[in-house]
Amino acid sequence: ILNVEQSPQSLHVQEGDSTNFTCSFPSSNFYALHWYRWETAKSPEALFVMTLNGDEKKKGRISATLNTKEGYSYLYIKGSQPEDSATYLCAFRWTNAGKSTFGDGTTLTVKP
Amino acid sequence: SAVISQKPSRDICQRGTSLTIQCQVDSQVTMMFWYRQQPGQSLTLIATANQGSEATYESGFVIDKFPISRPNLTFSTLTVSNMSPEDSSIYLCSVTDYEQYFGPGTRLTVT
Numbered sequence: 001i002l003n004v005e006q007s008p009q010s011l012h013v014q015e016g017d018s019t020n021f022t023c024s025f026p027s028s029n030f031y032a033l034h035w036y037r038w039e040t041a042k043s044p045e046a047l048f049v050m051t052l053n054g055d056e057k058k059k060g061r062i063s064a065t066l067n068t069k070e071g072y073s074y075l076y077i078k079g080s081q082p083e084d085s086a087t088y089l090c091a092f093r094w095t096n097a098g099k100s101t102f103g104d105g106t107t108l109t110v111k112p
Numbered sequence: 113s114a115v116i117s118q119k120p121s122r123d124i125c126q127r128g129t130s131l132t133i134q135c136q137v138d139s140q141v142t143m144m145f146w147y148r149q150q151p152g153q154s155l156t157l158i159a160t161a162n163q164g165s166e167a168t169y170e171s172g173f174v175i176d177k178f179p180i181s182r183p184n185l186t187f188s189t190l191t192v193s194n195m196s197p198e199d200s201s202i203y204l205c206s207v208t209d210y211e212q213y214f215g216p217g218t219r220l221t222v223t
């Protein structure tokens with residue numbers, strides 16, 4: 001059984017705060033690590049696909065890092081806005097066949 | 113990229129009935145994946161739908177409960193059979209290339 005853990009489970013911040021979440025995954029048989037943003041009633045939106053140890057990716061105010069040797073990834077949001085409120089999922093992909101194991105997600109609420 | 117549509121978007125069903133969920137992709141793909149998210153749980157893979165062969169089910173999921181069809185490279189259906197309240201979930205279909213793409217989901221409530 002592949003265990004993918006995300007912390008914290010939920011987070012409440014004020015507008016303008018910066019925040020970060022953690023995704024822990026098995027350090028063996030690594031193929032890729034995906035981050036998604038999932039708003040209620042919408043499809044999960046792909047944020048990043050990370051494949052190489054030491055990867056750092058950035059999209060606007062959101063960035064992510066990857067450490068495959070120790071099995072963790074961090075997602076950072078700088079200057080959180082109310083529209084950032086969503087559940088952030090990470091998924092560990094262990095083959096190129098597309099199968100992924102998802103974490104439970106971190107639900108972020110940004111208060112104006 | 114891939115654009116995926118699902119029908120229905122939501123449904124409320126009675127215990128003991130069955131519901132078929134349709135998934136349409138705007139491009140041809142070899143594999144399509146069906147996931148569910150029960151309340152408070154993570155996304156869990158139900159099965160992989162392969163065109164021209166039987167679906168491959170994950171541990172804990174069986175064909176009698178979740179029969180899948182894959183008649184061509186752009187379409188798949190998942191049936192939730194003999195439903196119980198425990199089947200109340202969001203069901204999503206998904207395809208992958210370098211990234212993974214999801215449909216909007218079907219929100220099922222079983223009463």
